[in-house]
Structure formats: structure tokens, C-alpha cells
Amino acid sequence: MKSRQWLLARRPTAEITPDHFEMVERDIGEPDTGKGEILVKHQILVCAPAMRGWMQADRPRFVPGIDPGDPIMALGGAKVVKSANPAFPEGSRIRCVGAWQEYQVLDPKGAGCELIEDDLSLADAIGIYSTNALTAYFGLLKVGEPKQGETLVVSGAAGSTGSVVVQIGKIKGLRVIGIAGGAEKCGWVLDDYGADAVIDYKNENVAERLAALCPDGIDVFFDNVGGDILQAAVDNIAQYGRIVLCGQISGYDADRPAPGPRDMMQLVYGSIRMQGFLLYDYFRDFDQGRTDLRHWVDSGLIKHREDIRPGFENLPETYAALFNGENRGSLLALLDEEALRKPER
Ligand SMILES: NC(=O)c1ccc[n+]([C@@H]2O[C@H](COP(=O)([O-])OP(=O)(O)OC[C@H]3O[C@@H](n4cnc5c(N)ncnc54)[C@H](OP(=O)(O)O)[C@@H]3O)[C@@H](O)[C@H]2O)c1
Numbered sequence: 001m002k003s004r005q006w007l008l009a010r011r012p013t014a015e016i017t018p019d020h021f022e023m024v025e026r027d028i029g030e031p032d033t034g035k036g037e038i039l040v041k042h043q044i045l046v047c048a049p050a051m052r053g054w055m056q057a058d059r060p061r062f063v064p065g066i067d068p069g070d071p072i073m074a075l076g077g078a079k080v081v082k083s084a085n086p087a088f089p090e091g092s093r094i095r096c097v098g099a100w101q102e103y104q105v106l107d108p109k110g111a112g113c114e115l116i117e118d119d120l121s122l123a124d125a126i127g128i129y130s131t132n133a134l135t136a137y138f139g140l141l142k143v144g145e146p147k148q149g150e151t152l153v154v155s156g157a158a159g160s161t162g163s164v165v166v167q168i169g170k171i172k173g174l175r176v177i178g179i180a181g182g183a184e185k186c187g188w189v190l191d192d193y194g195a196d197a198v199i200d201y202k203n204e205n206v207a208e209r210l211a212a213l214c215p216d217g218i219d220v221f222f223d224n225v226g227g228d229i230l231q232a233a234v235d236n237i238a239q240y241g242r243i244v245l246c247g248q249i250s251g252y253d254a255d256r257p258a259p260g261p262r263d264m265m266q267l268v269y270g271s272i273r274m275q276g277f278l279l280y281d282y283f284r285d286f287d288q289g290r291t292d293l294r295h296w297v298d299s300g301l302i303k304h305r306e307d308i309r310p311g312f313e314n315l316p317e318t319y320a321a322l323f324n325g326e327n328r329g330s331l332l333a334l335l336d337e338e339a340l341r342k343p344e345r
Contacts, residue, residue: 001027001028001030002025002027003026003101003103004024004101004312005025005028005071006021006100006101007023007070008069008072010068011055012052012056012253014254015323016055017320018317020316023313028105029105030105031082031083031085031105032105033084035084036087036108037084037105037108038082038105038113039080039082039104039106040078040079040081040098040106041081042077042078042098042102042103043078043122043334043335043336043338044308044332044333044336044339045077045315046126046332047322048131049249049322049323050062050247052253052322052323053252072099073098073099074097075095075097075130076095076097076126077094077095077096077122077125078093078104078122079092079336079338080092081103087108092115093115093122094113094114094116095112095126096108096112097111098111102312118343121340122338122339123334127160128164128293128297128302128330129290132161132330133161133164133289134289135161136164137164137289137292137293138279138285139165139244139246139279140165140172140220140222140244141172142277142282143275143277144222145220146174148173148174150175150219151174151176151216151220151238152169152176152177152218152220153218153220153221154166154177154179154224155179155221155224155230156180156249157193157195158180158185158186159224159327159329160331161246161247162178163188163193165222166178166194167303168302170193170301177196177199177213178195178199179198179199179206181202181325182200182325185325192303192305206228206229206232207231207235207236210232211235211236214236216238217236217237217241218236218237218241219240220244221241223244223247223248224247224249225248225249226245226247226249226258227250227258227259230243230258230261234267234272235266237266237270237272239271241272243272244277245274245277249323305330307328307329307330307331308332308340309332310335318333
């Protein structure tokens with residue numbers, strides 16, 4: 001069996017561009033019946049900022065990483081086309097950690113395969129009911145520990161993760177301020193996601209606006225961005241505030257990591273807790289997270305926006321949109337239109 005694959009051609013050291021990738025066609029073998037393997041057709045793939053770090057050897061990586069010559073590892077939604085595993089029969093639809101390739105042989109356990117609920121499209125299963133929304137859920141509720149009436153500030157607030165943080169914040173009775181880039185995205189944060197106020201970091205002074213909007217300080221800062229925006233939040237954090245370190249996207253596509261806060265004594269004197277986390281810390285509680293998200297989406301309390309871009313050939317260009325702010329919602333690469341439909345019953 002042959003499949004087209006995108007490989008890492010060379011490591012990015014600053015801005016990621018299409019010439020960091022190379023498309024090849026390769027023999028991918030057949031499922032090993034003795035090992036319970038499956039052959040899947042990838043139908044839709046998640047474009048996640050973390051993948052950018054996996055390609056760079058001089059940055060901390062929480063997975064083995066992607067080296068030159070390796071396929072580009074990615075979370076995706078796929079259909080099983082051949083199976084040597086009764087738990088994943090032919091025709092079933094799954095979430096899995098796969099790669100940028102059209103077909104792939106997977107060991108279901110190693111690839112974290114999960115069957116998709118029958119009433120969801122693959123796009124929803126890897127979109128609003130998958131990693132970013134769960135990251136928002138656990139990061140805010142378990143790490144941020146918000147209390148009703150507190151002030152929550154969210155960076156990357158128009159994005160896949162940030163928009164869900166804003167909305168869960170409102171569900172939990174917080175005063176929510178979002179930070180996003182440009183008038184259009186700031187409009188979504190206020191009008192669609194329901195924040196109480198928004199700061200356009202591309203056109204406003206974030207530290208001054210935070211000081212004006214949070215005279216009693218920020219109780220919880222959920223940070224997707226790092227760098228100057230993290231510094232502005234640290235400068236305005238309330239006593240006993242919590243800083244949730246979800247990501248540092250401002251440094252991913254730069255030639256050096258985003259810097260940390262310049263004076264950590266502010267955190268000492270404020271009795272501030274600054275905590276990083278990985279979604280997989282909460283793996284055992286995923287069912288609870290998905291149940292709550294499902295309930296909130298079904299009852300109209302959480303809105304979601306996907307930016308679905310077709311074309312296996314276009315994957316490198318699609319991926320780059322994360323780092324120039326061009327993505328308009330959860331960035332997904334569509335390989336097969338079937339991923340947009342719920343299965344017929
Ligand atoms: N800890 C975890 O387990 C975990 C899991 C999932 C995601 N994350 C993190 O969550 C964050 C958001 O990821 P996502 O998938 O939801 O992406 P996203 O927010 O949907 O898209 C990325 C957005 O980041 C913003 N951005 C890009 N470069 C920026 C810069 N230099 N300064 C400020 N903003 C910039 C852009 O928004 P604007 O147009 O508004 O600038 C862009 O649209 C990332 O940091 C990611 O690593 C962490």
C-alpha cells in the first residue's frame with residue numbers, strides 16, 4: 001500500500017514556511033494481524049501550535065519530536081479502511097495521533113485511537129470536543145481555580161482554545177476580559193463569545209488597558225501567548241492571583257523562546273501562583289470534560305468557529321496561518337469532505 005506523506009525537510013529556526021516540508025509517496029505496508037493494527041484514511045487533521053515546537057530540537061518537547069525526514073505527527077480524525085483489531089472495525093471513525101499522510105497503518109494503543117460518537121461529524125469530534133476545548137476546560141477550572149465574581153483575563157481570546165476559556169469563564173460567573181489581534185477578532189470576543197471587555201493588542205497598549213479595566217487587579221490570567229502580554233498581565237495581577245501558563249505562541253515562530261516576566265519579586269510579594277500544565281495531565285477526566293462541553297454547546301452557551309481549509313497539498317500553507325493570526329477559528333485541514341458530515345443512521 002502506498003500513500004502520500006509530508007515529511008520535515010529541514011528544521012525551522014524562525015518563521016515556518018512551506019519549504020520546511022517535503023511531499024513524498026511511500027510504501028506504508030499493511031496492518032499486522034498479530035499486532036492488531038489498523039489501516040486508516042485520514043479525513044481531517046488538527047493544526048496545533050505545539051507541533052511547531054516538536055520540529056525544533058533546541059526547545060523543550062513533551063513528545064519524542066519530529067526530526068528531518070520524519071512524517072509530521074498530528075492529531076486527526078480518520079476512517080478505518082482495513083482492520084486486524086475487533087475494537088476498531090472496518091468503517092469505524094476514530095480520533096488518533098496520526099501524521100500528515102493520506103493513509104497510515106496504526107497501532108491503536110500507541111496512536112491513542114478512540115471511536116467517535118455516532119452523532120458527531122469528525123470535524124466536531126476533533127474540533128469542539130477535542131484537545132483545545134478540553135485544554136480550555138481543565139486549564140481554567142483545575143489550574144486557574146476561578147471563583148464566581150473574579151476577574152479573568154484571557155490572551156489569544158479569539159482562538160480555538162482562548163474562545164472556549166472566555167465562554168466557560170462567563171458560564172462560571174466571572175468578569176472576563178479577552179485580548180486578541182485586530183478589530184474583527186475583537187468583535188467575536190465581545191459579541192459572539194460574550195466577554196465583558198476586549199483589548200486589541202495590535203492597536204492598543206495592553207498594560208495601560210489592563211490597568212484601566214482591572215483597577216483591583218486580575219484574579220486569573222489564562223495565557224496562550226507569553227512575552228509582552230504575559231508581562232503586562234503580571235504587572236496588573238491581584239494579590240493571590242493565578243497565572244495559567246497554557247502556551248507561549250508569541251515565541252514559537254521566533255528565533256528565540258518568549259521571555260519570562262522580568263521581575264519575579266512581583267510574584268513573591270503578591271503571593272501569586274504561576275502554573276504550567278499539559279492537557280494530558282487530566283487524561284482520566286476527559287469524559288467529564290466532554291460531557292460538560294457537550295451540554296454547554298447543545299444549550300447554546302458555547303459557540304465555536306472552525307477554519308477548515310481543504311487540500312492535502314496545501315498542508316504547509318494551511319499550518320503557517322496559526323502564526324500570522326490568519327486563522328479564523330480552530331484551524332483544521334480537510335482531506336475528505338466526508339469528515340464534515342454526521343454518519344447516516
Ligand atoms: N498546555 C496544553 O496542553 C495546550 C493544549 C492546546 C493548546 N495549547 C496552547 O494554546 C495556545 C492556542 O492554541 P490554539 O490551537 O487554540 O491556536 P489559536 O489560538 O486558534 O490560533 C493561534 C492564534 O495565536 C495568536 N498569535 C499568533 N502569534 C501571536 C503572537 N506573536 N502574539 C500574540 N498572539 C499570537 C493569533 O491570534 P490573533 O490573531 O488574536 O493574534 C492566532 O490566531 C497555544 O499557545 C498552544 O500552544 C496548550
